[in-house]
Amino acid sequence: MSQNEYATAGDGYLTEDRVMIRDSAREFCANEIRPLADKLDPEKGEIPDALIEKMAELGYFGIMVPEEYGGLGLGVFEYCMVAEEFSRGWMSVASLLTRGNGIFFNKGFNHDPARKKEYLERVATGRFLSAFALSEPNTGSDLSSIACRAHRDGDDWVINGAKYWCTFADRADSIVVFARTSPPPSADKRHLGISAFVVEKPRGELPAECFGAPIPKIGYFGWKTYELSFQGTRVPHSALLGEEGKAFYIMASGLESARAHTAARSIGLAQAALDDAIAYAGERRQFGQPIAEFQAIRFKIATMATKVEAARQMMYDVCNKIDSGRRCDTEASMVKYFASEISEEVTSEAMQILGGAGYTTLHAVERHWRDARLTKIFEGTSEIQQRIISDNLLGRSQSDRRIVEDAYSRKFE
Known part of the structure; x- marks a missing residue:
């Protein structure tokens, strides 16, 4: 028996509901995640669609999605508690949680309630999972210096540039791409002028006019992590997430x-x-x-x-x-x-x-x-x-x- 097996309701932060959520996630990990990880990770195999579907059925992609949009309406505490339990089996599956849960959509579409409702209702059911393209070959922690660009062309935006470390790019329903749309106004405001776009696409494919290849890794198996090259990828203006030039605040x-x-x-x-x-x-x-x-x-x-x-x-x-x-x-x-x-x-x-x-x-x-x-x-x-x-x-x-x-x-x- 491990030490945190003793933690029960009344022990500090753990309410009865939280203990139930934790124990349910622990059981799901033991029965569903760990056996798959033990088999597939040594083979560098991928997380099966069937497991993702089971996670969706149990509401794990809607933990932090408000109830009005079909989610569980819970907090970061429950989200992290489930992530800890899933990581005991396979960290990649715990990381899948971020592909749902409306991480950016919840705040990014506050200005457009109809659009917010459309996305979050799909997210909550696991029907709209996202990958995130922030880092670049020459940009890691200093995201204010990204070189990927997007320019307005009529009613569309056209994205050009390279992205790195985009995990789940092929199997997601969208890629949230951060690109510079205008130069920063000053040295101390380099974070301004960056916009985010929801680039929707079919599962199993990359977006149109986007090319990429998996990056060889020593771990974090279960899915592929991509280097991407956007070469004129076109998205409608409605794909803009939040205000133009202020995506840094969403992030x-x-x-x-x-x-x-x-x-x-x-x-x-x-x-x-x-x-x-x-x-x-x-x-x-x-x-x-x-x-x-x-x-x-x-x-x-x-x-x-x-x-x-x-x-x-x-x-x-x-x-x-x-x-x-x-x-x-x-x-x-x-x-x-x-x-x-x-x-x-x-x-x-x-x-x-x-x-x-x-x-x-x-x-x-x-x-x-x-x-x-x-x-x-x-x-x-x-x-x-x-x-x-x-x-x-x-x-x-x-x-x-x-x-x-x-x-x-x-x-x-």
């Missing part, structure tokens, strides 16, 4: 939730590795006794469990703040940073406990370890989180301001 409004979600995935991976290490330590015998009897192993597990629970409680606190409407950008960066760091540590220690067996694809620990490594990179690297935290505590450094001003003057002179 920024979801950062706290996105970082909490990545923390949840990190914690799920760490918990899964801890569970597997505990089970293996009880079964593996050396020198006439289970290795769980050796103090070195016992102390490793104690340290691993402590780190996992510390990250979980921090995540619960951040999710509670987000759902309460309180700003917590510092805390969100802290939990993303801490959870991803301990996830790599815990999964690595689990592999050490399994020894040679852990270095094979016969055990899931190596999968958890590979995927945990990614959590320190996506949704803002650990170094970016440290920068955000330190900037919020100490103020931006003079050198940082000079770098921004110099980059602006050289790029737009």
